[in-house]
Amino acid sequence: MKATPTAIPDVLVIEPRVFGDARGFFFESFNQKAFDEAVGHHVDFVQDNHSRSVKGVLRGLHYQIQQPQGKLVRVVRGAVLDVAVDIRRKSPTFGKWVSQELSEENHKQLWVPAGFAHGFLVLSESADFLYKTTDYYAPANERCIAWNDPAIAIGWPDLQVDFMLSVKDQTGKLLADAEVFE
Numbered sequence: 001m002k003a004t005p006t007a008i009p010d011v012l013v014i015e016p017r018v019f020g021d022a023r024g025f026f027f028e029s030f031n032q033k034a035f036d037e038a039v040g041h042h043v044d045f046v047q048d049n050h051s052r053s054v055k056g057v058l059r060g061l062h063y064q065i066q067q068p069q070g071k072l073v074r075v076v077r078g079a080v081l082d083v084a085v086d087i088r089r090k091s092p093t094f095g096k097w098v099s100q101e102l103s104e105e106n107h108k109q110l111w112v113p114a115g116f117a118h119g120f121l122v123l124s125e126s127a128d129f130l131y132k133t134t135d136y137y138a139p140a141n142e143r144c145i146a147w148n149d150p151a152i153a154i155g156w157p158d159l160q161v162d163f164m165l166s167v168k169d170q171t172g173k174l175l176a177d178a179e180v181f182e
């Protein structure tokens with residue numbers, strides 16, 4: 001497994017070692033020891049999630065202000081552009097974003113620690129998105145930042161289709177008005 005820091009160093013791109021043969025492939029999608037070594041400390045995950053979305057679906061930008069969740073995300077069918085936004089007020093990269101294409105082809109994963117807003121846009125006709133979280137779902141603590149906040153200016157690609165967002169995601173707050181991590 002290879003871990004590569006992104007432009008926001010706490011956000012890591014994780015690339016598993018893939019063993020291919022005439023039957024297909026095998027790779028360890030998660031190894032606690034290797035992951036802890038990559039992150040530099042032990043990380044416990046308590047929940048696995050799986051969502052399926054059609055092309056043009058944008059889910060995000062989400063975080064839990066209490067019980068913040070670290071997320072280890074990957075795509076097993078299709079492709080998404082995954083985005084993490086640093087919303088730790090004291091961070092030198094506060095308000096900055098990083099993105100990574102995750103796909104069934106590249107097997108890449110993104111480690112998004114607590115302290116970030118997270119979202120993704122589906123690039124393929126459909127995408128199955130799987131992720132582990134370090135704390136449990138707590139809807140009362142869920143917050144949403146506007147995917148199109150000009151102050152963040154995420155470079156979402158033009159898919160030539162309208163983006164499809166939940167009502168919640170259509171009404172995300174601007175970062176300037178949002179609760180962030182102190």
Ligand SMILES: Cc1cn([C@H]2C[C@H](O)[C@@H](COP(=O)(O)OP(=O)(O)O[C@H]3O[C@H](C)C(=O)[C@H](O)[C@H]3O)O2)c(=O)[nH]c1=O
Nearest residue numbers: 049051059060062063071118119120136137138142166
């Ligand atoms: C997140 C979550 C949702 N749900 C239920 C609540 C709703 O009835 C239904 C759909 O929830 P929602 O529309 O919030 O799902 P997403 O838009 O995929 O939310 C996720 O989107 C972005 C990508 C994130 O980073 C978060 O993990 C999460 O907020 O699943 C649960 O029962 N448990 C959960 O952990």
